Amino acid sequence: MKYLPFYEDKKIKWKLKEKFMNATMSLEKTKHYPVMLNQILSIISPQHGGTFIDCTFGGGGYSQAILKFSGTKVVAIDRDKLTQKYANTLKKKFPKRFNFFQEKFSNLNKVVEKQTNPKAIIFDLGLSSFQLVDKERGFSFDSNNFLNMEMGINEYSAYDVVNTLDKNYLARAIKVLGEEKDGKIIANKIDKYRSKKPITNSKELAFIIKSAKKNYKNYKRNPATKTFQAIRILVNQELTELISGLIEATKLLANGGMLIVVSFHSLEDKIVKNFFNLYSNLKRNPSRYLPIKENELDLFKLISKKPLVADKKEINSNIRSRSAKLRYAIRNNNSFFYPSEFKSKFINYLKLESKEI
Structure with missing residues (x-):
């Protein structure tokens, strides 16, 4: 089943524009601590x-x-x-x-x-305090807002990755970029859900990931953490x-x-x-x-x-x-002049993130 990529979906576009000012106002109350x-x-x-x-x-x-x-x-x-x-x-x-x-x-x-x-x-590196607490961005596990995860100047969103990426490619991305051993199981579960309807928000995605993880209640942190990391890294390259x-x-x-x-x-x-x-x-x-x-x-x-x-x-x-x-x-x-050896060490990451979605 095919879905419109995020940037071609006009309904989603105007909703995000409408929410932009609200996001800006809420962030004014957020305190940012420069680390170290x-x-x-x-x-x-x-x-x-x-x-x-x-x-x-x-x-x-x-x-x-x-x-x-x-x-x-x-x-x-x-x-x-x-x-x-x-x-x-x-x-x-x-x-x-x-x-x-x-x-x-x-x-x-x-x-x-x-x-x-x-x-x-x-x-x-990583997310800023503002991005973490901003529910409009979709980085948090309990967000009901659009599945975004964009840091800015992006070619696609988490919505595009989750709903359109090939199942096997998604499994590899979750395993490599999220260092998640259950990448294949999670990708299969995501594929099953998205075949019925698009996965549209972070809360829904987190629920799907939890359902794929065995004994997730025994985890010290949210079982969706590694998969969210993988998707975020891929979206923002x-x-x-x-x-x-x-x-x-x-x-x-x-x-x-x-x-x-x-x-x-x-x-x-x-x-x-x-x-x-x-x-x-x-x-x-x-x-x-x-x-x-x-x-x-x-x-x-x-x-x-x-x-x-x-x-x-x-x-x-x-x-x-x-x-x-x-x-x-x-x-x-x-x-x-010669960064070739450095790039060759991480060619798997570079290839994964170069995928057109």
């Missing part, structure tokens, strides 16, 4: 000035904290259009020191010139964007510039960890099958292979920081 802010400020030393790139602006927590220091400038990006209002507020306060662009990681080079010579480029973002950021950084990444789940952290290990002074012995130039490539000084984590005080005040891992490295003068 103190550790990041300690690493980047904004008191000494410089230009900083905030790749995940969100509610502006990092940017605002950096701009409190008079010698600083911030260029921020975010793919979510709801963040524009927070960026406008900051722009009024710091008109000459702050600029914002609604963009994705992969287009970082289009809004930041290499001559900018950023002192640090910062990524705070999060791993492709992360890989592209790391590459573009590395090209923009000059000698002494810092690349800082805060991740929240194992797939993100695996990519960041591999990137730093592959292109740092602490890398393992290179592959003998790669070109000599790439084998010799050493782009970063890695202070430690172990990530920083949030302290107990922060975890108590912001539970989201519990799973955060902060990794950073310092750029050297070597040019970056």
Whole structure:
């Protein structure tokens, strides 16, 4: 059974437009906590000035904290259009020191010139507090609203993925991107339900996933967590964007510039960890099958292979920081031309997310 893709369904379109203003108003009451802010400020030393790139602006927590220091400038990006209002507020306060662009990681080079010579480029991955609590976005398990899960600048929605993606492809996506061992069982259950009628909201989807999981009441967290993660990652092409973002950021950084990444789940952290290990002074012995130039490539000084984590005080005040891992490295003068080995390590993710829906 075929259904109209989200962007072709006019009934769904006007409903979302009608709800947009309500979503914006409700988010004003939501508090955003920039994760591991103190550790990041300690690493980047904004008191000494410089230009900083905030790749995940969100509610502006990092940017605002950096701009409190008079010698600083911030260029921020975010793919979510709801963040524009927070960026406008900051722009009024710091008109000459702050600029914002609604963009994705992969287009970082289009809004930041290499001559900018950023002192640090910062990524705070995953969902923002605003996106998590916004029922209109469909990220929560109990949302009765449209099955969306879009972070912004998307080609398709979770509705499209759940209702139109081939059953076997969906099973593989759930297993790989969600690290869900029951991916095939869940995909079969979804396929059975959608053959009767479209699955239209997150609450309905969560119920279907629960019915596919045996003894789900014994789970410490919601049994739909991993499947929701997989669908969200696929909808937003999060791993492709992360890989592209790391590459573009590395090209923009000059000698002494810092690349800082805060991740929240194992797939993100695996990519960041591999990137730093592959292109740092602490890398393992290179592959003998790669070109000599790439084998010799050493782009970063890695202070430690172990990530920083949030302290107990922060975890108590912001539970989201519990799973955060902060990794950073310092750029050297070597040019970056050959990201082929890095991309080849995660080719399965790239292929999964490149599927046209």
